[in-house]
Amino acid sequence: MTYKTLLYEVRNGIALLTLNRPEKRNALSLEMRDEFSTLLRTIRGDKEAKALVITGAGDVFCSGGDVGDQMKYMDKRTPMDNRQVLRDVNAWLPEFVNLEKPVIAAVDGAAFGAGFNIALAADFVLCTPRAKFCQVFIRIGLVPDFGGLYLLPRIVGLQKAKELMYSARVVGAEEAKELGIVYAIYPPKKLMDAAMELAGRFRHAPTEAIGITKNLLNQSFHTDQRMLGELEAFASMAAKSVSYHREAVQRFLSKQPPLYDWDRMSKEGE
Numbered sequence: 001m002t003y004k005t006l007l008y009e010v011r012n013g014i015a016l017l018t019l020n021r022p023e024k025r026n027a028l029s030l031e032m033r034d035e036f037s038t039l040l041r042t043i044r045g046d047k048e049a050k051a052l053v054i055t056g057a058g059d060v061f062c063s064g065g066d067v068g069d070q071m072k073y074m075d076k077r078t079p080m081d082n083r084q085v086l087r088d089v090n091a092w093l094p095e096f097v098n099l100e101k102p103v104i105a106a107v108d109g110a111a112f113g114a115g116f117n118i119a120l121a122a123d124f125v126l127c128t129p130r131a132k133f134c135q136v137f138i139r140i141g142l143v144p145d146f147g148g149l150y151l152l153p154r155i156v157g158l159q160k161a162k163e164l165m166y167s168a169r170v171v172g173a174e175e176a177k178e179l180g181i182v183y184a185i186y187p188p189k190k191l192m193d194a195a196m197e198l199a200g201r202f203r204h205a206p207t208e209a210i211g212i213t214k215n216l217l218n219q220s221f222h223t224d225q226r227m228l229g230e231l232e233a234f235a236s237m238a239a240k241s242v243s244y245h246r247e248a249v250q251r252f253l254s255k256q257p258p259l260y261d262w263d264r265m266s267k268e269g270e
């Protein structure tokens with residue numbers, strides 16, 4: 001399928017999703033939101049894709065929602081219509097947060113508003129020194145959306161999340177790394193290579209086991225220990241039924257190299 005606002009390809013087992021509106025600083029138009037929702041189903045069902053890298057075209061990750069696009073419809077929508085726009089987003093956004101594949105965000109330039117929160121939905125955020133993050137919503141009298149109210153406090157803590165959202169101040173790459181938002185910083189010319197290399201480490205990984213682990217970890221902040229233990233038991237039973245587990249155990253017993261070794265860097269085309 002061809003998309004107007006997104007680019008999608010799979011390179012040697014690694015999916016690459018590019019927000020592709022560079023002329024609008026990759027702002028999230030209503031069309032991009034709809035296409036993102038549609039593409040997400042493709043990514044989820046793509047067995048060839050073992051991990052996902054998401055980035056932005058040009059020198060910007062995503063400047064947030066397309067305010068101009070939204071203003072065109074402002075007078076034509078009722079308050080309930082506007083409510084439904086975000087309800088539609090919140091119908092598919094948890095699917096992205098809980099996508100049972102490793103997700104790496106490669107951020108260059110601005111990640112503002114919804115763009116910041118899309119990056120937060122990734123498992124790992126790589127960025128360049130010129131990356132800038134901002135919960136910009138308050139500047140125009142809006143409440144943070146695109147999952148920021150859920151995601152940000154879980155990464156930086158409640159008090160720091162309040163400060164970043166109330167102030168709408170810009171956070172540079174180094175501070176973002178100190179806060180735990182960013183995993184690593186790379187020069188602009190090396191960012192995509194680093195993101196693809198990190199994603200490549202999962203090329204031979206147990207996708208099902210990592211996916212279930214990710215899903216349960218994302219529930220760990222609001223699930224009590226007893227319930228999480230029950231989920232763990234069911235998850236373990238499911239993972240043991242996958243052929244990957246049986247082959248990995250057999251290799252261990254016969255003293256063969258493991259199927260999955262984090263320290264063995266996967267090369268593109270391997």
